[in-house]
Amino acid sequence: xxxxxxxxxxxxxxxxxxxxxxDLGAGAIHLLAAKxxxxxxxxxxxxxxxxxGNEVWLVAAGGxxxxxxxxxxxxxxxGFYLPLMIILWLLILRGSSIxxxxxxxxxxxxxxxxxxxxxxxxxxxxxxxxxxxxVVRGVPLDPSGYFFEPLWTNFRLGEETGILDxxxxxxxxxxxLALVMHGGLWVQMKTSGPVSSRAGKLAAQSWWGxxxxxxxxxxxxxxxxxxxxxxxxxxxxxxxxxxxxxxGLAGVLIEWRxxxxxxxxxxxxxxxxxxxxxxxxxxxxxxxxxRNPLYSLTVNNAKAGRYGLKIALVxxxxxxILVSGYFTLVYRSFAGKVALxxxxxxxxx
Amino acid sequence: xxxALDVHRLHxxxxxxxxxxxPQLTMGLAxxxxxxxxxxxxxxxxxxxxAARFWGRIFGINFALGVVTGIPMEFQFGTNWAAFSxxxxxxxxxxxxxxxxxxxxxxxxxxxxxxxxxxRLGRLGHWCSAFLVFLGSWLSGYFIVATDAxxxxxxxxxxxxxxxxxxxxxxxxxxxxxxxxxxxHTMLGAVQTGCFVMAGVxxxxxxxxxxxxxGRTFVRTGVLVGIIAAPLQLFPTGDMQGKMxxxxxxxxxxxxxxxxxxxxxxxxxxxxxxxxxxxxxxxxLEVPNMLSFLTYREWRxxxxxxxEFPQTDWPDQIPLLYYSYHLMVGLGTMFIAxxxxxxxWLWRGKLYGSRWMLWIVMICIPxxxxxxxxxxMTAELGRQPWLIYGLMRTAEGVSPRVAAGNAWFTLIGFxxxxxxxxxxxxxxxxxxxxxxxxxxxxxxxxVAAAAD
Numbered sequence: 001x002x003x004x005x006x007x008x009x010x011x012x013x014x015x016x017x018x019x020x021x022x023d024l025g026a027g028a029i030h031l032l033a034a035k036x037x038x039x040x041x042x043x044x045x046x047x048x049x050x051x052x053g054n055e056v057w058l059v060a061a062g063g064x065x066x067x068x069x070x071x072x073x074x075x076x077x078x079g080f081y082l083p084l085m086i087i088l089w090l091l092i093l094r095g096s097s098i099x100x101x102x103x104x105x106x107x108x109x110x111x112x113x114x115x116x117x118x119x120x121x122x123x124x125x126x127x128x129x130x131x132x133x134x135v136v137r138g139v140p141l142d143p144s145g146y147f148f149e150p151l152w153t154n155f156r157l158g159e160e161t162g163i164l165d166x167x168x169x170x171x172x173x174x175x176x177l178a179l180v181m182h183g184g185l186w187v188q189m190k191t192s193g194p195v196s197s198r199a200g201k202l203a204a205q206s207w208w209g210x211x212x213x214x215x216x217x218x219x220x221x222x223x224x225x226x227x228x229x230x231x232x233x234x235x236x237x238x239x240x241x242x243x244x245x246x247x248g249l250a251g252v253l254i255e256w257r258x259x260x261x262x263x264x265x266x267x268x269x270x271x272x273x274x275x276x277x278x279x280x281x282x283x284x285x286x287x288x289x290x291r292n293p294l295y296s297l298t299v300n301n302a303k304a305g306r307y308g309l310k311i312a313l314v315x316x317x318x319x320x321i322l323v324s325g326y327f328t329l330v331y332r333s334f335a336g337k338v339a340l341x342x343x344x345x346x347x348x349x
Numbered sequence: 350x351x352x353a354l355d356v357h358r359l360h361x362x363x364x365x366x367x368x369x370x371x372p373q374l375t376m377g378l379a380x381x382x383x384x385x386x387x388x389x390x391x392x393x394x395x396x397x398x399x400a401a402r403f404w405g406r407i408f409g410i411n412f413a414l415g416v417v418t419g420i421p422m423e424f425q426f427g428t429n430w431a432a433f434s435x436x437x438x439x440x441x442x443x444x445x446x447x448x449x450x451x452x453x454x455x456x457x458x459x460x461x462x463x464x465x466x467x468x469r470l471g472r473l474g475h476w477c478s479a480f481l482v483f484l485g486s487w488l489s490g491y492f493i494v495a496t497d498a499x500x501x502x503x504x505x506x507x508x509x510x511x512x513x514x515x516x517x518x519x520x521x522x523x524x525x526x527x528x529x530x531x532x533x534h535t536m537l538g539a540v541q542t543g544c545f546v547m548a549g550v551x552x553x554x555x556x557x558x559x560x561x562x563x564g565r566t567f568v569r570t571g572v573l574v575g576i577i578a579a580p581l582q583l584f585p586t587g588d589m590q591g592k593m594x595x596x597x598x599x600x601x602x603x604x605x606x607x608x609x610x611x612x613x614x615x616x617x618x619x620x621x622x623x624x625x626x627x628x629x630x631x632x633x634l635e636v637p638n639m640l641s642f643l644t645y646r647e648w649r650x651x652x653x654x655x656x657e658f659p660q661t662d663w664p665d666q667i668p669l670l671y672y673s674y675h676l677m678v679g680l681g682t683m684f685i686a687x688x689x690x691x692x693x694w695l696w697r698g699k700l701y702g703s704r705w706m707l708w709i710v711m712i713c714i715p716x717x718x719x720x721x722x723x724x725x726m727t728a729e730l731g732r733q734p735w736l737i738y739g740l741m742r743t744a745e746g747v748s749p750r751v752a753a754g755n756a757w758f759t760l761i762g763f764x765x766x767x768x769x770x771x772x773x774x775x776x777x778x779x780x781x782x783x784x785x786x787x788x789x790x791x792x793x794x795x796v797a798a799a800a801d
């Protein structure tokens with residue numbers, strides 16, 4: 001049962017990264033890809049109706065993690081206290097900038113929110129990546145099952161690690177580049193004109209960085225976290241996941257060159273899925289490795305009671321059927337490239 | 350530890366108090382939007398659609414702030430209250446996750462369609478989108494109240510070997526009788542916020558002689574729904590809430606009422622200042638025997654005072670709890686009076702012309718926000734010193750490794766950020782009110798509108 005929930009939480013996190021990933025990426029390239037007021041409105045329109053729903057995956061995944069693995073939620077959230085609070089502030093600033101930007105047209109109002117939207121998206125990508133890096137590397141859990149990490153210590157992988165060390169920073173940069181690629185491909189697909197081609201170019205440029213860092217970070221991960229090589233040699237079928245990531249990454253470039261915008265974006269989804277699935281596969285059964293392996297949290301010592309996990313499966317499946325219905329409806333009504341049409345603004349009749 | 354505990358409590362109290370400004374208006378307006386859309390559907394009058402669009406814009410701004418200030422609430426269970434989460438996450442995590450899965454997805458999906466898809470959806474489709482937004486926001490309220498109700502009056506659980514609390518009955522958690530009454534009481538409070546805001550804006554238009562046609566609709570809608578909600582807030586929901594506290598949280602009732610000594614035929618204190626050191630109420634203005642009657646329906650019934658309970662089980666902020674409760678009840682009573690006079694004036698056809706009554710309605714706008722906040726403070730201060738009533742004390746639930754200094758750092762951060770958000774909220778909503786509901790204002794496109 002705990003393995004089922006481990007997979008379901010992982011599934012929700014992957015969906016979150018795929019969906020909110022493209023709108024974070026769109027935010028990160030906002031100032032670079034869009035120069036004029038109209039272009040900026042195009043980028044915002046390409047995520048406007050969906051970004052809020054995408055972010056709900058974070059809340060829902062968080063809630064699911066909470067009841068399925070309460071000990072992990074408690075240790076992880078209190079240990080990552082500072083970066084999580086910073087993530088919250090960034091989410092607040094980002095949400096406000098998307099919602100408030102278009103309320104007033106003024107030479108100081110919208111440039112301010114544009115900057116805030118871009119900066120908060122960029123920092124969020126880095127912090128989410130660094131958080132993932134911390135989970136993979138392991139944290140200084142104490143015998144009572146808690147830890148507290150400062151933002152940084154000496155940037156080394158010793159006993160007393162900080163949130164940012166060379167490894168987690170590298171994962172943060174990789175995440176930023178990967179989401180720039182992902183978001184760039186999304187914006188290219190959803191917009192038209194100069195902003196679309198600029199976004200596509202940014203995606204292709206970041207592709208090389210993604211390639212280089214993927215190779216580096218993967219090699220380092222096998223050394224930083226011993227569970228990963230152990231899992232891959234114990235069950236070689238797990239190599240399917242890294243393979244998916246490689247195929248996805250190759251697909252991005254091939255389809256981009258063929259100017260097949262939708263397929264390039266899907267390939268990027270495959271890359272992100274493959275990468276995250278590799279991490280999940282590599283860590284199982286650990287959910288939060290400790291620097292001292294004795295204190296690691298696993299699916300077994302972090303799980304909730306059996307009854308709760310069983311009953312939750314019923315409502316969770318029901319809920320997901322409903323959610324896939326809503327998302328189909330929303331994304332279908334939002335299909336195709338966005339058009340900036342003054343008449344479409346129906347709130348003024 | 351003592352110091353860190355206080356900062357963590359303040360942290361949660363500050364962020365949740367600020368957050369609840371927004372959802373109470375969201376949930377109240379959601380109902381009124383369905384009402385306006387239904388009017389539009391039934392009468393076919395475009396006037397009601399314009400009215401709904403106007404309130405939809407205000408709803409959108411308010412909703413966005415509710416979302417961004419809401420995410421920190423879920424996180425804080427883990428970040429600041431880790432020991433509590435580790436013990437009880439298997440239970441309350443269920444309702445919190447259900448809120449995400451069943452309400453937030455619904456709300457976020459259909460709000461976009463409601464705000465920007467009116468032309469495409471058609472009349473009935475647009476009504477449906479309003480209804481689904483209403484359903485999502487009211488479901489969300491239920492899951493949160495059920496979570497809080499479990500902390501007030503735990504049910505459907507069993508204690509594990511390691512001190513953790515495991516779920517043992519799903520329906521016991523979800524249909525906790527405390528949750529049902531608390532939900533009814535909370536939602537009526539939200540409806541009253543919606544009613545007073547809508548009627549107050551209508552009164553503002555009538556008093557300033559602008560958009561008077563809409564002003565009349567807003568005043569009428571707010572008053573007609575408000576006269577139903579305001580009395581129900583007091584009876585039966587408030588009354589039942591009080592009874593449940595009397596039966597399950599003895600020291601809380603005594604502290605709320607400022608009753609230090611047990612009494613047969615206990616009086617109801619209308620005014621007075623509790624002096625906890627001397628254990629008495631200063632300058633009391635009391636109605637004799639009333640508390641006994643309200644609690645037990647018997648004039649001479651024995652009501653237990655704080656002295657009956659060990660001091661370690663007393664709520665730790667007795668004066669604040671006492672004032673929150675009295676403020677809530679006082680304002681709630683006043684709302685009934687205001688709504689009753691307004692509805693009589695409306696019935697006699699002189700409300701729209703009565704400037705002093707319109708003034709009163711307008712000035713009332715901030716009061717339901719205060720009453721709702723005071724109500725939540727009564728519930729949560731009253732729960733002290735317990736985090737889960739009878740099971741876990743607040744001091745045991747705090748994150749063991751998060752120092753006071755780190756909690757202060759983030760609390761100050763939230764205070765700064767929320768000060769800015771509060772100004773933006775007032776500014777943007779006032780701007781919408783200034784623009785008014787008439788079509789053809791200085792419309793400037795919205796993000797998602799452009800996507801249609």
